[in-house]
Amino acid sequence: MPKEVNIGILGLGVVGTGVAKILLEQKKLLTERTGVEFRLKTVVDLDWERDRGISLDGIRTTTDFEELVQDPEIEVVVETMGGIEPAFSFVMSALAAGKHVVTANKALIALKGRELLEKARECGVQFLFEASVGGGIPIIKSLREGLIANKILRIYGIINGTSNYILTKMHQEGLDFSEALQEAQAKGFAEADPTLDVGGGDAAHKLTILASLAAGGFVDFGSIPVEGITELTSLDINFAKNFGYVIKLLAICRFNGTKLDLRVHPTLVPGDHLLAAVNHELNAIFVTGNYVGDTMFYGPGAGQSPTASAVVSDLVDLARAILQPEGGYTLQMINPEKNVALFSLDEIANRYYLRFFTLDQPGILAKISGVFGKYGISISSVVQLETHGEKNYVPIVLLTHEAPEKAMFKALDEIKKFDFVRPDLLRLRLFK
Amino acid sequence: MPKEVNIGILGLGVVGTGVAKILLEQKKLLTERTGVEFRLKTVVDLDWERDRGISLDGIRTTTDFEELVQDPEIEVVVETMGGIEPAFSFVMSALAAGKHVVTANKALIALKGRELLEKARECGVQFLFEASVGGGIPIIKSLREGLIANKILRIYGIINGTSNYILTKMHQEGLDFSEALQEAQAKGFAEADPTLDVGGGDAAHKLTILASLAAGGFVDFGSIPVEGITELTSLDINFAKNFGYVIKLLAICRFNGTKLDLRVHPTLVPGDHLLAAVNHELNAIFVTGNYVGDTMFYGPGAGQSPTASAVVSDLVDLARAILQPEGGYTLQMINPEKNVALFSLDEIANRYYLRFFTLDQPGILAKISGVFGKYGISISSVVQLETHGEKNYVPIVLLTHEAPEKAMFKALDEIKKFDFVRPDLLRLRLFK
The missing domain is CATH 3.40.50.720 (NAD(P)-binding Rossmann-like Domain)
Known part of the structure; x- marks a missing residue:
C-alpha cells in the first residue's frame, strides 16, 4: 500500500x-x-x-x-x-x-x-x-537544483504574458498599445484592470522571487526600479525594428561583485537573440550560470x-x-536571514533608445546633441524623419552608447526644458 | 559539522x-x-x-x-x-x-x-x-520532476551540437556541408571522425534516454530510424529557406495512443518556430505535456x-x-521491466521535401508527378529552376502534403528508375 x-x-x-x-x-x-x-x-x-x-x-x-x-x-x-x-x-x-x-x-x-x-x-x-x-516552466526547480553548482550571473525574464502578448501584437501587426490591450482583454490574456501587468508590477513580483533564489537571500521588492509598457507607441516598435531590435518587457537580474542590479523595464533586445523569438503570451527565463553558461527555459507563464x-x-x-520524516528535505535556496544589497539606478550605466517629438525647425538636432555632449553621452545612431503635410512635430530617435543613468537623467531634464521639445519623450534601455 | x-x-x-x-x-x-x-x-x-x-x-x-x-x-x-x-x-x-x-x-x-x-x-x-x-540543460530533472504531473506527448530535440553548428553555418553563410564540417572541426565542435555526430547516432543515443523517461520504460535504441545530415547541400538549405523553413537535425518522440513514434532525421522546421532560432552548437529540447503545453529547454549541450x-x-x-538512509529516494521515472512499443516507419505519415536533379527535357515534371498521383501523394509546392549554360541537370524541388511513408518509398523507388533522374535524390521530412 x-x-x-x-x-x-x-x-x-x-x-x-x-x-x-x-x-x-x-x-x-x-x-x-x-x-x-x-x-x-x-x-x-x-x-x-x-x-x-x-x-x-x-x-x-x-x-x-x-x-x-x-x-x-x-x-x-x-x-x-x-x-x-x-x-x-x-x-x-x-x-x-x-x-x-x-x-x-x-x-x-x-x-x-x-x-x-x-x-x-x-x-x-x-x-x-x-x-x-x-x-x-520548472524554473524554480532548475535554479534550486538543476543549476545548483552555479553562481547565477544573469537572469533575463519575459515573465508577464499579458505584456508580451501586447508587444507581440504591436510588433507583428502594427497595432498601437491601446488596440493591442483591447485584443488581449478580449482573448482573456489581460484583466479588466491591467495595471499590474502592463505597469511591470507583476513582473517585479516574479523578479523578486527569481533574484532571491539566485542571491540566496530575499531582495526587497520595493527597491526594484519598475517601468511598464504603457508609453510605447507603434512608432517606437517600428524604429526599434529598423535598428534591428525587438522591444520586450524584461525583468533583469545582473550580479556585479556582491551587489545586484535589478530592474523591470521595456528593453530593446537584438533581433537575433533567442528572447526576441519568445512571442504571444509565452514566457521565457534566460539564465546565465558561471559553469553552465547561457540557458533558457520557455513555456506558458499562466493558465x-x-x-x-x-x-x-x-x-x-x-x-x-x-x-522521510527524519531529515527529509527539499533544497531551500533562500536564507531568510541573509540580506542582499541592490544597486540603485544611479550607480549603473546603459545604452538608451530616445524618442523626441520636436518642432520642425533648423538647429534642433544640434541643440539636443549639444546637451548629450555636455554630459559625456555619446550618440551611436540618429534618425530624423521628414515631415509631410500639416504635422507640426517630427520624431527624432537616437541610440546612445553606454552612459551612466545619472548623466542621462540630467541630460533629459535639460532637454525637456527646450520649448521645441514635446513633453512626451520616451527613454528606453538596450539589452546588455 | x-x-x-x-x-x-x-x-x-x-x-x-x-x-x-x-x-x-x-x-x-x-x-x-x-x-x-x-x-x-x-x-x-x-x-x-x-x-x-x-x-x-x-x-x-x-x-x-x-x-x-x-x-x-x-x-x-x-x-x-x-x-x-x-x-x-x-x-x-x-x-x-x-x-x-x-x-x-x-x-x-x-x-x-x-x-x-x-x-x-x-x-x-x-x-x-x-x-x-x-x-x-536540466532536461532530465525537468522530465523526471518538474513536469511529473504530465503525460509527455511530444519531444523535439536539437541535441547534437556538432550537427547544429554545421547546419547553422550552412544556413547563415551558404557553406556546403564539407566546408561547414571543416570549420566545426577547426573550432573543436566536431571530432576527427564525425560519423556519430553528423550521422545522427549521437542524437539517437540521447533520444533513447529522453523517450525512455517519457515512456517510463526503456525503448530499444536499435529500432530507432536514423538519418544524418551528410546528404544536405547548400542548395537544399536555400530551397528550404525560400519555402519559409530552416533545416534542423531533430530527435523526435511522438506519443500516439500507446505506441511511440521515434526518429532522428533532418527536418524542415517552420522559420517562426522557436526551434528554428536555436543556432550554432547550442541545444534545445522542446517538450509538450498534456497539462503544461509547450515548453522548451535551451543551453549548451556539451563542453x-x-x-x-x-x-x-x-x-x-x-x-x-x-x-536519508531510510527510504531516501530520488524519482526514477524508468521502470526497467516495462517494454515500450514503437511504430515502424511503415506505419506513419509525413510531409516531405523532395529534391531531384533531372535532365532538362520536356514532360519530366508530368512523369514525376504522375508517379506521386499513382500512389495518392499530393504535391503542395513545386520549384523548377531554369538552366543556364552548360549544366545538363536541373534541380526540381517538391513539397508534398502528408503521405504515408510506405507510399513515399514506393513512389521514390519508381522515380529512381527514370533514366532522366540522377541517383542523388534527397527526401527530407517536414516538422509536424
Whole structure:
C-alpha cells in the first residue's frame, strides 16, 4: 500500500480547480511515478454556487478555513486564493499548525516571503512555490537544483504574458498599445484592470522571487526600479525594428561583485537573440550560470493547467519530504536571514533608445546633441524623419552608447526644458 | 559539522576534470546550499602524464579501478571515462559494491541502461545521468520532476551540437556541408571522425534516454530510424529557406495512443518556430505535456563546465538520498521491466521535401508527378529552376502534403528508375 498524503486546497479559483483536476484525473499515474497516493481531502472556498466543471464527490467542501488547520490528517495546504490578505494569515496559520504549504501566489512571496520562510523553518515544514514564476516552466526547480553548482550571473525574464502578448501584437501587426490591450482583454490574456501587468508590477513580483533564489537571500521588492509598457507607441516598435531590435518587457537580474542590479523595464533586445523569438503570451527565463553558461527555459507563464502542473510538481517534492520524516528535505535556496544589497539606478550605466517629438525647425538636432555632449553621452545612431503635410512635430530617435543613468537623467531634464521639445519623450534601455 | 560524502571519479578526461574543478572550487558554496560536504577522495585514470590544469593535492590518484570499488568510504562513483567497455563492467561492479553512480555516458545508457538500472535497483543504490542529454540543460530533472504531473506527448530535440553548428553555418553563410564540417572541426565542435555526430547516432543515443523517461520504460535504441545530415547541400538549405523553413537535425518522440513514434532525421522546421532560432552548437529540447503545453529547454549541450554542472546537480540529488538512509529516494521515472512499443516507419505519415536533379527535357515534371498521383501523394509546392549554360541537370524541388511513408518509398523507388533522374535524390521530412 502506498503511503497516503492528504491535501487541502485553499481557494477553488482557476488554479485551485486545475490542481484538483490533476489530482483527481492522474491519481494512478502520480502513484506509479512517486510511490505516494495523493488524496485531495478538503477544499475551502467561500463560493460554492459557481460551477467549476469538476466533480468533488467524496471530497469535503467547506467555507471554513479552520477545518484545514485543525485536521491532523491534512499534511499539505495548497494556497490558490491569491492576494495578500487573508492569504498571508491563512498560510501563517497553516505553517504554524505544522502543514507544508504550496502556493502559486507571487505577490504574497514577493511581499511576505521572508516572514513565511522564517515561519516554515521555525515549524520544520516546507514552503514551496514553483508555480509563482513562469507558470508551468520548472524554473524554480532548475535554479534550486538543476543549476545548483552555479553562481547565477544573469537572469533575463519575459515573465508577464499579458505584456508580451501586447508587444507581440504591436510588433507583428502594427497595432498601437491601446488596440493591442483591447485584443488581449478580449482573448482573456489581460484583466479588466491591467495595471499590474502592463505597469511591470507583476513582473517585479516574479523578479523578486527569481533574484532571491539566485542571491540566496530575499531582495526587497520595493527597491526594484519598475517601468511598464504603457508609453510605447507603434512608432517606437517600428524604429526599434529598423535598428534591428525587438522591444520586450524584461525583468533583469545582473550580479556585479556582491551587489545586484535589478530592474523591470521595456528593453530593446537584438533581433537575433533567442528572447526576441519568445512571442504571444509565452514566457521565457534566460539564465546565465558561471559553469553552465547561457540557458533558457520557455513555456506558458499562466493558465489553469500549466500552473496546476507546477503546483503538483511541488506536491511531489513534498511527498519526498513527508516520506522521510527524519531529515527529509527539499533544497531551500533562500536564507531568510541573509540580506542582499541592490544597486540603485544611479550607480549603473546603459545604452538608451530616445524618442523626441520636436518642432520642425533648423538647429534642433544640434541643440539636443549639444546637451548629450555636455554630459559625456555619446550618440551611436540618429534618425530624423521628414515631415509631410500639416504635422507640426517630427520624431527624432537616437541610440546612445553606454552612459551612466545619472548623466542621462540630467541630460533629459535639460532637454525637456527646450520649448521645441514635446513633453512626451520616451527613454528606453538596450539589452546588455 | 555537515555530513561528508566521499566521491570517486572514474576517468579524468574533459568532463571528469570539469567535475573535479567544480567540487574543488565550489566546496563552500555546495556545502552552504546542500548541508553536505562533497569530498573528492579518489580519481582513477590510466594516463597521469597529461596536464589537466588542476591541482589534485590531497586527492588519491590511481590507475586501479578496484581502489574505488573496495574503498568503503566512497559512496558515489562518477563515471566519466566514456565508451561501452570497460565503462559498463566498471559501473556494474560499482553498483554491485553498493556505490551510487552518476554518469554522463549517453551511449552506455542508450545501450545498457536497462541492465544498469536493474542492477542499481537490486543493490538499492541510485543511477543518475542528467549530463547525458543536453549537457548543462536540466532536461532530465525537468522530465523526471518538474513536469511529473504530465503525460509527455511530444519531444523535439536539437541535441547534437556538432550537427547544429554545421547546419547553422550552412544556413547563415551558404557553406556546403564539407566546408561547414571543416570549420566545426577547426573550432573543436566536431571530432576527427564525425560519423556519430553528423550521422545522427549521437542524437539517437540521447533520444533513447529522453523517450525512455517519457515512456517510463526503456525503448530499444536499435529500432530507432536514423538519418544524418551528410546528404544536405547548400542548395537544399536555400530551397528550404525560400519555402519559409530552416533545416534542423531533430530527435523526435511522438506519443500516439500507446505506441511511440521515434526518429532522428533532418527536418524542415517552420522559420517562426522557436526551434528554428536555436543556432550554432547550442541545444534545445522542446517538450509538450498534456497539462503544461509547450515548453522548451535551451543551453549548451556539451563542453567541460556545462556537462560538469549537470553531473554535480546529480551529486546533490544523491546527497539527499545518502542523508536519508531510510527510504531516501530520488524519482526514477524508468521502470526497467516495462517494454515500450514503437511504430515502424511503415506505419506513419509525413510531409516531405523532395529534391531531384533531372535532365532538362520536356514532360519530366508530368512523369514525376504522375508517379506521386499513382500512389495518392499530393504535391503542395513545386520549384523548377531554369538552366543556364552548360549544366545538363536541373534541380526540381517538391513539397508534398502528408503521405504515408510506405507510399513515399514506393513512389521514390519508381522515380529512381527514370533514366532522366540522377541517383542523388534527397527526401527530407517536414516538422509536424
